[in-house]
Amino acid sequence: MVGASVGVALREGDVEGWLLAIPVLVTGLLVVAALAVIWRTFCELYVVVIRIGEDLHALRRAAEGQGLLPPARTPPTPSA
Numbered sequence: 001m002v003g004a005s006v007g008v009a010l011r012e013g014d015v016e017g018w019l020l021a022i023p024v025l026v027t028g029l030l031v032v033a034a035l036a037v038i039w040r041t042f043c044e045l046y047v048v049v050i051r052i053g054e055d056l057h058a059l060r061r062a063a064e065g066q067g068l069l070p071p072a073r074t075p076p077t078p079s080a
Contacts, residue, residue, distance in 0.1 A: 004028065 002025060009021035063069040 002028065 005021040005025035005028065008024055009017040011017065012020055060069065060072065064071055
């Protein structure tokens with residue numbers, strides 16, 4: 001985005017070019033900031049999903065230990 005704004009300024013040449021480059025630069029920086037926030041949100045969501053799975057696993061083991069649930073079934077082994 002910085003390159004695009006400098007390119008606009010150089011192409012236009014005078015003060016008008018630099019005045020056109022400022023909004024391009026600001027827009028580019030806002031887009032980069034928005035993408036960083038979106039990326040962080042997806043990463044946080046991934047961590048939350050993993051932790052929910054771990055918590056459910058721990059709750060199931062605790063319930064099995066207290067006899068509230070039958071033991072988890074193990075997948076059958078393939079016969080050769």
